[in-house]
Amino acid sequence: MSAPPSEAGSHHPPTLTAHLRATTGVNVAACYQCGKCSAGCPMAVETALRPHDVMRLAASEQRERLLAAESLWLCLTCEACTARCPNGCDPARVIDALREEAAHQAPRAIGAFHRSFLDQIRAFGRSFELGLVMTYKLRSGKLTQDVTTAPGLLGRGKLKLVPHPIAGVSDVRRIFRACEKEEA
Amino acid sequence: MARIGVFVCHCGENIGRTVDCARVADALREHPGVAHSVDYKYMCSDPGQALIKQAIAEKRLDGVVVAACSPHMHEKTFRRACAGADLNPFLCEMANVREHCSWIHEDRARATDKAIDLARTIVEKVKHNRPLQTIRIPVTRRALVIGGGIAGIQAALDIADGGAEVVLVEKEPSIGGHMSQLSETFPTLDCSQCILTPRMVEVYQHPRIKLMAYSEVDAVSGYIGNFTVKIRQKARAVDASTCNGCGACTKACIQRKIPSEFDERLGPRSAIYVPFPQAVPNTPVIDRANCAYFKAKAKGATKAACGKCAEACSRGAIDFDQQDSFVTEKVGAIVVATGFQLYRIGADQPQGLTGYGEYGYGTVPDVIDGLQFERLASASGPTGGKILRPSDGREPKRIVFLQCVGSRDPAKGMAYCSKICCMYVAKHTMLYRHKVHDGQATVFYMDIRAAGKGYDEFTRRAIEEDGARYVRGRVARLYRDGDVIKVHGFDTLSGEPLVLDADMVVLATAMRPQPGIEALAQKLSVSYDQHGFINEAHPKLRPVETNTAGVFVAGACQAPRDIPDSVAMASAAASKILGLFSQAELEREPTVARVDTGLCSGCFHCERVCPYGAVERREIRDRKGNLLKVVAEVNPGVCQGCGTCQATCPSKSVELDGFTDQQIWAEINALAL
């Protein structure tokens, strides 16, 4: 059993494998590096680390290298890896847990997207796509991306110009605060 | 007053380190009924045993307690020593102060106190022990071998050559098993049929082997040395005594396109058929599900729909009215050698298993399994030994082999390694290269497991000399794309995703026990694991025995096995059986249940709870022959001494010798004192 060490009794920070096992239930030592996950990964041709590499580095306690890896942020969470793992490992869940750890190290574009998206929910209770695009552009610096497509979306009635917060928006904001406090 | 001797063993440091053995001996010396008490470094050694023998003679002991290791370890040793000093061996018992005390405690003082308590309980028990006589049971010097593959053939021949009679039961129409389907065998590439068929003929001609092909074990009763087996002979619809195997019937049959089981569905057979030309016995059988005569009859036809085989038979051997028949055989030992089946990847799976949707659930043409490749590579196979794809008969120029399909895949329900695949896939790549010189074999593997004499050299040869390309990784997905099969893999050694075009894919699927193994194991009272493989009695020291005395196991029904392993197990089982048969009578521990027929009220609760079927009914009559009552009686040959009947009996009329209520109470009371 690899329960996380008790706070009082331990002088060492928990190992990455123990941390992952406690937070995700995944035993990264169970990965026998067959590569079936990476064989079916749609992003494998683009990423430096493939799912089985992530499992391997986690098992060998390469925390810093993993948390700094851009590859974490290129995972689409399509779960093909998890669905096909012969040994019941869950690379998609492990990648999610590592991203959570590394939230502040996300590549600018992807981090900007996630922050902008969550900002929309916090502000309105729902995502408001025009606002999302605008804040994303400011954060990512990709100011001119897709400027030609906005009129197309507008013309098809697919972009709302004015957001409306839901009645329970304060409830949603409270959930955000509580979750951030719990996970901190 | 009892005169019991207590002998406390140090077991070197094993007991002495934690238990003060001298203090135990001193304490026991003061115990009522103890006439002698000593401690010694190694009680199981010759001088140790001499101490016991000497004390029995000099102190006129009427009971012995050895406080030492587990009775599993040395009970026999000390009982033999007592017998040597003319003390009934069942008056000797062990107090386990090693496994139950010194090995599991650290506090010396408290461990010593516990050892004293343990020794006292056994002293109190021994006061109530009575002399028992070893049970002797006769031995029928005849063996049953279930399964006529290479393991069953080897076991049958070894036993018969050793001078005992054998009944060999095979459920298929011919013996030979999977080995008869193989092309060439690793690591020597000798022809499988060439080495097997002479052995099959030997079985057929052996004066001491009774071959019962197309038969199955229906029921088993009895015990070691004295089994009674009921065997169902399935109706062939051919009279074996008149048939001369000329083959005219099979040529006359109008049904000619039934997928052949022997050719793994890659070739046809007729409805009346022998599985393969070298079949033993060479007697055809009618497959009733596919025969025009039987199909029409099943639909209620009153007139014979076909009779071509009967017309063609010059000897009148075709017998449409033949029925299954039963034969009863008495045997003294049984070998289970039922072999394996290959896992199939389809969606329809037994409980606990899952198919491979990512490989198309077995619906993609030209994706075959290892046995099918054997048939393609075999000179006697459906293509005459040419490697041709089943879909269009073209010669594949690119074959991809996948290892560990099902095996080592807990998600599909099989965590174990099937052991033979690494070797036979290497063999397949060689056979392919030898037959298709410009063909490229690619093997996806996880590890190459080639531990055996000449095995690793063999796989290296496939890679280094015969051009097989080995890629370390599992395949995520495969599917048909026009004329080719797309294989999505990953080379974990180069770190590259890989999409290969293959003309044919061969899956090295997992080895599983034969269907129906659980039912057979239950008939034989032998245990099996979660996959249905028969459990051996001990994984190291008793590899071919089962947990039921007199029943042995050989070959791939115990675990995935290759031919050399299966043959070695079969010979081992045979030698065990010949050893058993070398005794005129078998000796059995007399710790069996006994019924007090005076007390027995005939409720037969004991009969219902007995796991071994050892309880029989006996009528008690007066001198004039009037029936007084029916009572339970225990057959000491069958009883295993588990005590379930003793615990169940409402009138307390069953006692287990060596473990009577009185003895157990005495032990408990000793603790309460």
Added chain:
Amino acid sequence: MRIGYYPGCSLHATARELDESLRAVASALDLELQELDDWSCCGATSGHATNHLLSLALPARNLALAEAQGHDRVLAPCAACYNRLATARHEIAADAALAARVARVLERPFANRVTVANLVEVLRELGPAITARAGRSLAGLKVACYYGCLLVRPAAVVGFDDPEQPTSMEDVVRAAGATPVAWQMRLECCGGAFSLARTASVVRLGRAILDDARRAGAEALVVACPMCHSNLDFRQSAMLERGEKPLPVLYLSELVGLALGIAPDTLGLQRHFVDARPLAARAAAEVH
């Protein structure tokens, strides 16, 4: 039949036609959709990529609302919302400690009693009704059913169809009278949430999907996910090589709507980037 309805953010914006076509089809088939009052966003990819508890609490808020509003089943037509809601339901049911943490941040009664259904599942249940009312207008129309990743994975959470060889979308397509083609990219991811942040990946993945569908002879793609639709419809112009004919991308509900004879504008077909109206016109012509 009555069911709780969780449209999700996309169905009020970029995926308006999914909302419109589903409402039209539901009304034609006597399925009453009751939109949850005060529903909020499920958190989508950004939620679970950054805060696991938040990724469960946001869906749980909506499941709790559904419970309070008297529903035992909620339809989430957006595959991404469906996946988040179903995952939250599954994880909370499987882990009592996690359930307690979610309850703590939720601060409202929540028994995790509501089941979550997706668009394909519900339309498959309505299959016999669709067949009964569909004309022959889609006869001969060959479509490629695109499942993507969120509808079938993970099997332990969704489990309404085989994770590797699903058949449910094809069943619905057949019920509507069209012909599903056999093709191989049905389950490959289209790039999901990367439409903005990593467009090049979306173009690469989408192109492979379109190519395979076209090779299999499909005249249109059928999807059940706003992200798939956005990636394959909105981004399709970037995936096409010069002179290549674009492939219309229909929501499964739009296809069913066409089979039921509902007007293309009511179904929202005018909102597509790749014009799907010629297909609709052809279908209408078949009727006459």
